[in-house]
Each structure stands twice: as C-alpha cells, then as structure tokens.
Amino acid sequence: MFDFTKVTNWIDALLLSFLPGWAATLVECVLVALVIITLYAVFAIILIYMERKICAFFQCRLGPNRVGKWGSIQVLADVLKMLTKEIIDMKNVDRLLHKMAPFLVIVASMLTFACLPWNKGAGVIDFNIGIFFFLAAGSIGVVGILLAGWSSNNKYALIGAMRSGAQIISYEVSIGLVMLTMIVLTGTMSFSEICQQQADLGWNIFRGHIPAALAFIVYLIAGNAECNRGPFDMPEAESELTAGYHVEYSGMHFGFYYLAEYLNLFICAGIASTIFLGGWAPLHIWGLDGFNHVMDYIPGAVWMVGKTFFVVFLLMWIRWTFPRLRIDQLLALEWKYLMPLSLVLLVVMALCVSLGLTF
Amino acid sequence: MTTESIIFILLAAFVAVFSVLSVTTKRIIRAATYLLFVLFGTAGLYFLLGYTFLGAVQIMVYAGGIVVLYIFAIMLTGKSKDAQQKPIALGKRFAALMAALIGAGLLMFVVISHHFVSTSLSAEVTNESAAPISQIGSSLLSAGEGGNLLPFEAVSVLLLACIIGGLIIARKR
DSSP: OOOTHHHHHHHHHHHHHHSOHHHHHHHHHHHHHHHHHHHHHHHHHHHHHHHHHHHHHHTTOOOSOSSSGGGTTHHHHHHHHHHHSOOOOOTTSOHHHHHHHHHHHHHHHHHHHTTSBOSTTOBSSOOTTHHHHHHHHHTTHHHHHHHHHHHTTOHHHHHHHHHHHHHHHHHHHHHHHHHHHHHHHHSOOOHHHHHHHHHHHOOHHHHTHHHHHHHHHHHHHHHHHHTTOTTSOTTTOHHHHTTGGGTTOOHHHHHHHHHHHHHHHHHHHHHHHHHTSOTTOOOOOTTOHHHHHHHHTSOHHHHHHHHHHHHHHHHHHHHTTSOOOOHHHHHHIIIIIIHHHHHHHHHHHHHHHHTTOOO | OOHHHHHHHHHHHHHHHHHHHHHHOSOHHHHHHHHHHHHHHHHHHHHHHTOHHHHHHIIIIIIIIIHHHHHHHHHHHOOGGGOOOOOOOHHHHHHHHHHHHHHHHHHHHHHHHSOOOOOOOOTTOSTTTSOOHHHHHHHHTOOSTTOOHHHHHHHHHHHHHHHHHHHHHHOOO
16 A cells, blocks of 8 residues: 655655754644645535435435536535625624634534544544544534524524534434444554554454444444434424524524534544544455455545545435434434443443454 | 743643633623633643643543533523622622632642652654553553552542432432
C-alpha cells in the first residue's frame, strides 16, 4: 500500500528548509485545515445530490433534473441561494447564543470529520485514544442543538431541541458500547492501528464474525439516530414541529445545520467503515493471491471513500423505507432493546477474544 | 518565549475571561455556556501537556455530559428567565466574601508551598510520551501497588447512590 506519510514528510521538510519550526507547524496546520474544510464542503454537495436522487428513486420520482445534466449542478445553485439569503435578527431572543449555536454544531462535526483515516498515514487527528476522542468531540454537538432550541424563543424549537437532546444522549450509550465491543477485538483505540491491523489480518466484521456483525447492525441503527435522520428524525418532524430546533434560523446559519446533518451522516458511515469494514484496507480473500494482488493496486483513499458511500447508501435506504417512530417508541427501542443487546455483545465478544474464537 | 508558552498564555486568558463571565452574567443559560468554554480551555491545557486521555475525558464528561445536563435542567425548569433577582442580604454577601478569600488563601498557600519541578515543555511531549491507554486501564483496575481499584469502586458506589436517590425523588407517589 502507498504510505501517505511520504507526502507529508516531504512537505514538512520543504517548509522546514526555509521556515523556523513554529512557522512550519503553523503553515501545516492552516494547510490541513484548508484541506479538511474543502473536503467537508465537497462531500456535503455530493451527499445532498445523492440524497435527493436516492430519495426520488425510492419514491418512484425523477428527482432534480433541470439544472445541468441530470440535475447535477442543482446543489451548487442551492448553495449560492443559501449564501445570498438574509440572516434575520429576531426580537426577544438571546442573540449571542442564537448566533453561536450553529458554530458549536459545525465545529463538533468538523472535529469528528478530522478523525477519519483517509489512507495509510493520512489521518489528521490520530491519538492513541482516537475512538475515545471521536466520541468526546461528537458529544459537543448536542450542546449546540440544545442552545439553538432554547435561544430561538419558540416552543416548536424548544420541543425539537429537547427531543434531540434526549435522543442523542440515549443513543450515544449504544454507540459507546458497540465501539467498546470492537475495541475488545482490536485491542487498540488508535484509528491508524485499527486500519493497519485490518489490512494485515482481515476486516473486523469477518474477524469478529457473529458478535461483530450484530454490533455493525446496532451501530447502524444507533448512528442513524445520532444523526437525527429518519426513521428517527423526531427533532425535526416537519409534520408536527415544522422544522424542530432550527425553525428560526435563516440563511447560512440554517445552512450550517444542514451541512452538519449531512456530514454527520458521512462521518457515521466513515467510522462504521473504519471500525467494521477495514477503513483503507483493501478486500483480501484468503487463498486467492492474484485477486489480492490486484486489489492492492487500488489506492487506500478509494477504498475508504467507496466503503463510506456504501454505508451512506445503506443509511439512506433505511431512511426512505421506514416510517417515523414516536418519541416514546424511540426511547424504548434504545433503552429496552439496543442497550441490553450491546451489553450482551460486549460480553460475548470478550468471551470470544479470551477463548481465541476470533480469526 | 516558546510556542508552548504562547499557546499556554492564550488558553489561560481564555479560561480566565470565561470564568469571570460565567459568574458575572445575569442569565443562567449563558452562565452554563461560558462554563462550557472554561471546560474547553481546561481540556486544551491537558492536550498541550500531552495528556490526550485526560483531555478527552474532560470534554466527554464535563462538556458533553455535565453541561448538557445543566442546560437540560435549565430548559426543563424554565420560566426563571425573566425572574427579578432579589438584592442579596448583607450577611450572605459577607459569607460569600469570606468563603472566596479563604479559598483563595488556601489555594495560594498550596501553590507557593509546593515545590514544582521545573521542566520545559518541549516537542518531546507528544502522542508517544503520553501513557498508553492499556497502562491507564490496568492501573485503574489493579488492586496492587499504585492500583486504583478501591477509589474506582467507591466512586461507582457513589454514582449508584446518586441514581437511587434521583429515582426516589422523581418517583410518583
């Protein structure tokens, strides 16, 4: 596999040749931030187009098809529209919190986005506690949602924010337990090491067989709820709450919530593909050496993005297939079924690992 | 002045400003938000020192857990947004002042009497020098020399007592 650290080391050496150490670090930080933000925007545009088309096909429609070939530049037109919209100042709201809330949400989303391992040696944030940092950074977003609901001074927004807070906090329990299950299997929390291990030994979903496959399903359900997407989109429930916590936002402030929602979907799928489906590790089938050799020629970033879009497609499929749940059903699903199931999975996985039943 | 000290000063100023704001603001939800920023700043200090685990715990437990609970509680109790604050009684003001002074005095005593080992923060303080997660985990659950099993279990009993207490208070009679 191509090791991306060659590129980063080359840039580092180039910058150090004419800059002092601190300035080189600063320039590198700015460069990485630019790359992250550009990728963030590009993936958002792709995801919104994909969502519209997939939604249309599930509902036997055509979807956007007027702007550009197959409606391909529809989303760009929407972005321009969003950018030129007025940001409305309202009376009787807490202005500071109202304006700050979208930034909290988008910062949390970008921090978690930076955790994804794109290729061998191309992870931006790569601590030895990677997964734990990912969970911690992800938990900031809920504060932004709660503040948005509170500061809008609108009862629909408030109810939406309360639902969203209850939902995200509940489903975070399942996500944490499922990730623990997989950490028991891998024995490390660093994203780069998890991917390297899967490149050497095979994907985790095959190594961990039954408990890992069940954990993957639990993760998909909980992750879908964590992103506030259907069938768990209670906070936004347009038929009851108009738009939930972001009903009072306009222009780019609304745009930030919209962006964060789609990128959270992408991040959720990206983590699923990193932890369960091997991240940038290519598909290897034991015994077929020629096939494995061909697979090694496909770059890691292509594997990573490809697997992530596959999981995104699964999540969109779920969204446009199932009807919305009620809020009590939603919480009952988590606390009465998913959480006990993930606790059992954790124990089963620990037993499998200690008895040597994994591959 | 090294890069680390510049970042430290920025973080320290950030923490100090938001600490003062969080106790001087009149609106309780803003106080909770400023507290959130204080906790971010503290997490930043841990990351600066290379203690990534402690920094992530700080964000996860305090920013993601405690502050969210505060905001939830404020939202659920509501109504107090426009409540006029009564002037605080003289006795209470005196008691608050004394508590602040004694607290500050104790803190200064501990800081001054403690002989800190002077070490320079350098580029060596990175991911590799931080204690690996496996070491933290085994030390947390070991009963041997330097193990933290007893405090760990004591805290879990405390949390259990809190949960039962909460259930009893919230129970419908």
